[in-house]
Amino acid sequence: MLNLIIFGPPGSGKGTQSANIVEKYRLTHMSTGALLREEIEKETPLGKEAKKFIDKGLLVPDDLVLRELYHHVSDHMDASGFIFDGIPRTIVQAGSLDRFLNERGIPICLVISVEVEEEELFKRIMGRGEDSGRSDDSDQIARRRLEIYKELTMPLISYYKSQGKIVSINGMAPVNEVFKKICCAIDTYLHSKEVLPVVE
Numbered sequence: 001m002l003n004l005i006i007f008g009p010p011g012s013g014k015g016t017q018s019a020n021i022v023e024k025y026r027l028t029h030m031s032t033g034a035l036l037r038e039e040i041e042k043e044t045p046l047g048k049e050a051k052k053f054i055d056k057g058l059l060v061p062d063d064l065v066l067r068e069l070y071h072h073v074s075d076h077m078d079a080s081g082f083i084f085d086g087i088p089r090t091i092v093q094a095g096s097l098d099r100f101l102n103e104r105g106i107p108i109c110l111v112i113s114v115e116v117e118e119e120e121l122f123k124r125i126m127g128r129g130e131d132s133g134r135s136d137d138s139d140q141i142a143r144r145r146l147e148i149y150k151e152l153t154m155p156l157i158s159y160y161k162s163q164g165k166i167v168s169i170n171g172m173a174p175v176n177e178v179f180k181k182i183c184c185a186i187d188t189y190l191h192s193k194e195v196l197p198v199v200e
């Protein structure tokens with residue numbers, strides 16, 4: 001099973017690249033942001049609770065997100081692989097996801113870290129807000145999401161580095177070039193089962 005994490009700050013293009021990866025490698029997309037937005041749309045108790053955090057640009061509590069994710073992964077155990085997008089975002093989530101997947105014999109193979117400069121991220125999030133109407137894409141909220149990323153999510157780079165699973169991709173390039181580099185990293189893994197430290 002090919003299990004990937006696509007990792008990066010808000011606005012790094014994770015969603016777009018995930019869609020490309022899903023199509024090419026036939027993986028099942030696990031986007032916690034999308035799952036939570038669906039729950040909000042359906043006005044479920046989880047959706048109502050999650051909305052309080054999302055609208056403020058805060059992370060939804062670990063246990064709520066993990067419960068929702070595991071429910072969906074368990075429903076798709078016939079998948080040929082998963083791409084985790086927007087999860088994990090905290091060390092607690094990373095440890096829990098590792099345990100969950102390892103116990104099922106389907107560990108994470110590769111963590112693709114898409115790197116984009118901060119001002120560019122901010123511009124992209126603001127531009128996206130105009131198109132998407134997403135309530136969490138406004139100015140102040142965007143800044144807060146980036147701060148939270150730096151504080152709580154960035155430490156995961158060291159976590160996965162110590163497992164030898166991370167590959168860094170320069171996300172400032174045009175979308176199709178970024179995608180090519182991602183494919184190169186995945187194909188290298190598939191051929192050698194080894195992770196190249198950096199793909200430029």
Ligand code: AMP
Pocket residue numbers: 010032033034036053054057058059060061062065085086087088089093136145
């Ligand atoms: P995203 O679509 O991945 O940018 O997620 C949108 C929002 O959903 C985030 O800003 C968080 O409020 C919430 N969210 C998504 N995934 C997670 C997660 N793994 N942990 C906590 N909150 C999350």
